[in-house]
Amino acid sequence: MSEPDEQIKDAAARRPRGWLRATIVGTLAFAFVGAGFGFIAFLSQLRGAEVKPARNADGIVVLTGGSSRVSDAMELLAGGYGKRLLISGVHPTNDVQDISRTLPDNHKLLKCCVDLDRSAINTRSNAAETRRWARERGFKSLIVVTSNYHMPRAIVELSHAMPDITLIPFAVVGDKWRDEPWWTSGGTFRLLLSEYAKYVAAEMRVRLADIGLDLTSDLAEQPAATPRRPATAQANKD
Known part of the structure; x- marks a missing residue:
């Protein structure tokens, strides 16, 4: 075979590889840009200051896992924003007395109007347990308290x-969030990226489930109990 024929053959062999490389690079670039815009849209949903609910509701649910969530939810209950409060994701070894020690001013409310959910281990199971609680109570509206x-x-x-x-x-807006911009804190930035990834995954799973494609297994089993810790500490890992 002559040298020109070999060059033509090599060029023909390189064209498919070049096309494939360009396609992969273009797809990755498009995904990266899309993720960037999605992250910006996600950030635009986050409140920078706490705003009292515009209306009352039948009940209040607080998802454990962040500082001051439970105390803020108790303030809403004390203010008459809901009839009862569900604290979802309480550590299995904690009870009302543990919470009462951290919120001594709300002892009466804790005894009369607060329910504890110790089954939820993540946001999805928070939702399942909240649904059960709301339906048992006949509630049609809920104030949702979380970070x-x-x-x-x-x-x-x-x-x-x-x-x-x-x-x-x-x-709920934490002190650290108010005190410094999120982009100046590496820890906060990583937290937001992680939460954004979980948010996208939840959106995709829910959209697939809406069209009859539930690709996930049932709720994970609750892990074995660990040593006692404060009731307002993070029990919900997700």
Whole structure:
């Protein structure tokens, strides 16, 4: 075979590889840009300050896992924003007395109007247990209390589990969030990226489930109990 023929053959062999490489690079670039815009859209949903609910609801649910979530939910209950409060994701070894020690001013409310859910281990099981609680009580509206960065995913899961119940978000804003911009803190930035990834995964799972494709298994089994810790400490890992 002559040298020109070999060059033509080599060029023909390189063209498919070049096309494949360009396709992969273009797809990755498109995905990266899309993820960037999605992250910006996610950040735009996060409140920078706490705003009292515009209306009352039948009940209040607080998802454990962040500082001051439970105390803020108790304030809403004391203010008459709901009839009862569900604390979802309480550590299995904790009880009302543990919470009472951290919130001594709300002892009466804790005894009369607060229910504890020790089964939930993540946001999805929070939603399942909240649905059960709300239906048992006949509630048609709930104020949802959780951290601002967790609220988008919580609303996705709760709305999917309870499409017939009105959800009113109350986003808890931590001191660190108020004291310094999130982009100046490596820890906060990593937390937001992680939460954004979980939020996207929850959106995809819910959308697939809506068209009859539930690719996930049932809720994970609750892990074995660990040594006692404060009731307001993080029991819900997700």
